[in-house]
Amino acid sequence: MKGNLLALVTVFVFLGCATKEKYDEQVRGWVGQTEEKLLLHWGPPLRVSQINDTKKIYHFRERQHFVNSSHNRYGGNTTVSTLECTTNFVVENGKVTDYSFSGNNCVAF
Numbered sequence: 001m002k003g004n005l006l007a008l009v010t011v012f013v014f015l016g017c018a019t020k021e022k023y024d025e026q027v028r029g030w031v032g033q034t035e036e037k038l039l040l041h042w043g044p045p046l047r048v049s050q051i052n053d054t055k056k057i058y059h060f061r062e063r064q065h066f067v068n069s070s071h072n073r074y075g076g077n078t079t080v081s082t083l084e085c086t087t088n089f090v091v092e093n094g095k096v097t098d099y100s101f102s103g104n105n106c107v108a109f
Helices: 002-017 020-028 035-042
Strands: 047-050 055-072 075-092 095-102
Touching: 020 095, 035 055, 035 075, 035 095
Parallel strands: none
Antiparallel strands: 047 055, 055 075, 075 095
């Protein structure tokens, strides 16, 4: 139990240094970059929404689950926490033109 708690506390301490504003700055840096460069860096998307012949949206998601178990002489309890961030990039004519993101873990250092 102490090991799980220590791991969870460590994660939240590091997340305390990360901000949504820094994530926005990092993601904004992709505007103007090529579709090829985006996919080489981010890897395969969760899905692609084709808007028309020249415009599509790439959807990427990062998800982490943390399990915390506690036990005492009366029984046990297990909780699962999920941290998630979905990032979307609009690509028109082979270039990133816009982005959006949502979730409880869209943060960067």
